[in-house]
Amino acid sequence: MMNKRKSLVALIVAPLALLALPAHAALRVFACEPEWGALAQELGGDLIDVAVATSALQDPHQIQARPSLIARTRNADLVVCTGAELEIGWLPVLLQQSGNAKVQPGQAGYFAAADYVRKLEVPSVLDRSQGDVHAAGNPHIQTDPRNIAQVATALAARLQQVDAAHAAQYAQRQADFSQRWQQATARWTAQGAPLKGASVVSQHKAFAYLYDWLGMKEVAVLEPKPGVEPTASHLQEVLAALKGVPARMVLYTAYQDPRPSEWLNKNTGIPAVKIPFTVGGSEAAKDLFGLFDDTVARLLAAGTTR
Numbered sequence: 001m002m003n004k005r006k007s008l009v010a011l012i013v014a015p016l017a018l019l020a021l022p023a024h025a026a027l028r029v030f031a032c033e034p035e036w037g038a039l040a041q042e043l044g045g046d047l048i049d050v051a052v053a054t055s056a057l058q059d060p061h062q063i064q065a066r067p068s069l070i071a072r073t074r075n076a077d078l079v080v081c082t083g084a085e086l087e088i089g090w091l092p093v094l095l096q097q098s099g100n101a102k103v104q105p106g107q108a109g110y111f112a113a114a115d116y117v118r119k120l121e122v123p124s125v126l127d128r129s130q131g132d133v134h135a136a137g138n139p140h141i142q143t144d145p146r147n148i149a150q151v152a153t154a155l156a157a158r159l160q161q162v163d164a165a166h167a168a169q170y171a172q173r174q175a176d177f178s179q180r181w182q183q184a185t186a187r188w189t190a191q192g193a194p195l196k197g198a199s200v201v202s203q204h205k206a207f208a209y210l211y212d213w214l215g216m217k218e219v220a221v222l223e224p225k226p227g228v229e230p231t232a233s234h235l236q237e238v239l240a241a242l243k244g245v246p247a248r249m250v251l252y253t254a255y256q257d258p259r260p261s262e263w264l265n266k267n268t269g270i271p272a273v274k275i276p277f278t279v280g281g282s283e284a285a286k287d288l289f290g291l292f293d294d295t296v297a298r299l300l301a302a303g304t305t306r
Contacts, residue, residue, distance in 0.1 A: 027048045027077050029050045029078045029079075030051050032054065033054055035148075036155075038279040042288065047166050056277065056285070065093040073098035081113070082114050085135060086114075108162050114136065114137075142277075143207055143275075146213060149178065189214075194300065196214060197217065198248045198303055199219045199248055200216050200217065204221070206275075207275070229260075248271075249302040252272065252273075255277070273302045276298075
């Protein structure tokens with residue numbers, strides 16, 4: 001009788017134990033910035049486990065290579081970053097300290113999004129005395145939805161390469177995302193049409209791709225050099241220059257100190273617009289679609305106030 005009971009218990013417990021096991025081991029993705037974490041999640045769904053190194057309220061140029069980030073890199077199957085030297089101050093340390101051979105540059109487990117788009121503002125002469133100048137060009141590629149589409153195609157292919165067992169599922173998810181993204185991009189482009197030709201001021205040279213997409217024109221930058229905080233004298237120079245070249249708005253990112261843009265607003269009446277810049281940069285920017293919904297809405301709101 002006892003043996004029958006044991007057999008009965010085993011028959012019940014064994015299937016339950018199988019149900020408790022995951023159907024697959026999730027691919028571990030380590031993303032440097034929120035936009036790439038969000039894109040990887042769109043393309044991978046429950047096939048992947050995503051960890052993001054930074055938040056929308058952090059300057060992606062200046063991150064500490066903390067032990068927790070090194071541990072994440074050590075355990076990653078795929079590292080997804082912007083590249084184009086955006087993370088040059090901290091990512092090489094993570095990669096070196098991780099000891100993870102499969103996520104080093106040149107390996108399938110390392111993916112640099114900027115490799116798959118046309119770079120803007122590529123310097124003809126590299127002069128570090130001019131501030132935080134990137135040899136490969138402006139790295140802030142995520143402000144143009146057309147770039148997101150190109151990166152998505154390349155990233156989906158990379159996911160299929162590093163996790164070939166689920167290649168068909170990644171391909172299906174990419175096709176679905178591409179269709180939804182193409183429709184959304186057409187809507188955002190149409191909505192942003194009134195912004196074409198608008199003269200704008202940037203607090204940091206962070207919006208080159210946004211301007212290229214919507215046809216906006218940058219007429220001044222509040223930072224005297226890229227990555228160098230605005231000085232009082234430089235702000236006065238910008239103020240004087242704007243008397244001859246009026247601007248419709250001044251843009252700053254969610255992670256930046258807004259005071260320089262607010263100073264310009266106070267002294268000129270030019271609206272200061274906080275751009276979410278990446279996923280999580282505003283309450284509405286909960287995902288990539290919300291990021292561009294909110295960005296376009298904020299630009300249009302400011303652009304119609306003058």
